[in-house]
Amino acid sequence: MATKASHPNSLSKKEAAVGGYFKAISAIVWKDLRAEFRSWELISAMLVFSLLAILIFNFALELDVKTRQSVTAGVLWATFAFAGTLGLNRSMSIEKDRGCLDGLLLAPVDRSAIYFGKFFSNLAFMLIVEAIVLPVYSVLYNTNLFHPGLIAVILLGSIGYTSVGTLLAAMSVQTRTRDVLLPILLFPVAFAVLLSAVKASGGFLNGADFAEISFPINLLIVYDIIFIAISFMLFDAVVEE
Amino acid sequence: MNNKPLALKILDLISIVLLLAATYLSIFVAPMERVMGNVQRVFYFHVGTAWVALIGFIFTAALSVIYLTTKNLKWDRIQVAAVEVSVVFFLITIILGSIWARPAWNTWWTWDPRLTTAAVVELVYIAYFMLRQGLDDPNKRANFSAIYALIGGLSAPITFFSIRLFRTIHPVVIAGTNAEAEGSFSMSGGMLQAFFFALFAFTVIFIDLFWNRIRLGEAQAKVEEMKINAAY
Numbered sequence: 442m443a444t445k446a447s448h449p450n451s452l453s454k455k456e457a458a459v460g461g462y463f464k465a466i467s468a469i470v471w472k473d474l475r476a477e478f479r480s481w482e483l484i485s486a487m488l489v490f491s492l493l494a495i496l497i498f499n500f501a502l503e504l505d506v507k508t509r510q511s512v513t514a515g516v517l518w519a520t521f522a523f524a525g526t527l528g529l530n531r532s533m534s535i536e537k538d539r540g541c542l543d544g545l546l547l548a549p550v551d552r553s554a555i556y557f558g559k560f561f562s563n564l565a566f567m568l569i570v571e572a573i574v575l576p577v578y579s580v581l582y583n584t585n586l587f588h589p590g591l592i593a594v595i596l597l598g599s600i601g602y603t604s605v606g607t608l609l610a611a612m613s614v615q616t617r618t619r620d621v622l623l624p625i626l627l628f629p630v631a632f633a634v635l636l637s638a639v640k641a642s643g644g645f646l647n648g649a650d651f652a653e654i655s656f657p658i659n660l661l662i663v664y665d666i667i668f669i670a671i672s673f674m675l676f677d678a679v680v681e682e
Numbered sequence: 683m684n685n686k687p688l689a690l691k692i693l694d695l696i697s698i699v700l701l702l703a704a705t706y707l708s709i710f711v712a713p714m715e716r717v718m719g720n721v722q723r724v725f726y727f728h729v730g731t732a733w734v735a736l737i738g739f740i741f742t743a744a745l746s747v748i749y750l751t752t753k754n755l756k757w758d759r760i761q762v763a764a765v766e767v768s769v770v771f772f773l774i775t776i777i778l779g780s781i782w783a784r785p786a787w788n789t790w791w792t793w794d795p796r797l798t799t800a801a802v803v804e805l806v807y808i809a810y811f812m813l814r815q816g817l818d819d820p821n822k823r824a825n826f827s828a829i830y831a832l833i834g835g836l837s838a839p840i841t842f843f844s845i846r847l848f849r850t851i852h853p854v855v856i857a858g859t860n861a862e863a864e865g866s867f868s869m870s871g872g873m874l875q876a877f878f879f880a881l882f883a884f885t886v887i888f889i890d891l892f893w894n895r896i897r898l899g900e901a902q903a904k905v906e907e908m909k910i911n912a913a914y
Contacts, residue, residue: 608829622813629834667836671836675833
């Protein structure tokens, strides 16, 4: 208590630093969203890809009423995962191509603020696409997907997937094989997230007991925390020259 | 190029002898398993290779931390060596497991959690090499591979414990039982001997290959350096 009272300035400085950190994050998110809402190139690509993927799954799996019940969760997550890599790759290569990343790195903010900015905007893109794909899927296949549990799982799964995806995309765009590398790097690492997301989503859609679903959900939460923490720590090393 | 140190030459010889001895022990000395018959003998090498590969993967993650803090390329060369040898051993584990699974489970492969996570771990480290291939700058390559190996390293322990977390049909022979395992057995005296000898033999073989691979990495780095010097 005594130290707190004797250094009122240091506390407010700290508060200002924290405020500046969040300001930096929101500035990057705002920049990405603003650029996206002008061009629509990222979301439209992800969206059209998702719809085409669902169309292909329809013929590949012959999604009649019976199969639909068992494979809906898998089809949705396969679609989200592929569309997600598309978006992650594009969002990072835009930064790299136009020298925007170098500009961001010159800014006097903590490097991890840049990571969180990119993470939140990538997450926003993914959630927007999911928010459109879900009702479309519901209408096309006459399945009700508006289950609060399912939406929570999709949110958790997307957080885990984009958190590590943003870090790996920042790496893969700096390589020679940038166009093909991201899914190869991301899928094995994000495997556990996708697996538990599919298990939990399937559980909710088929009305399983919560006791059965709670294990994959716990695993999702654990992975979200691990991936965000590790990306937070390692992003600095990815962007340094 | 420096000549091969004498210790390494001796270790090469010891490795060959140990491999032959482990083969002899598991084929001729260990008693035949009553239910599964001779195919159970694959087990000694299966666990031996898996043991060194998983230790190698965990070691790799530790090397990532060391590289990222010291930024010394020496650690990168050691890491590549560890990953490469471990990937090969783990592939052998999976193939040997398949050979055993065909008669025991009546299928070469099944999407059991243990098998699935093993395949994923193998793919993580194959992706590691693809990442390295796409990078020319040695410092950046070392940096990115260290980061990726660290992230990938999180999945290796999970594989090892997946058998205890999920319902799996993969047997747990060491320190634990699995009621749902198919093809489980308990080891008798001769089997234990062959088993621990195989573990020991593969540990020595791993160290030998690892050492040779580090030397190869050093030679590669030297060649790269010479090429750069010749170009200017």
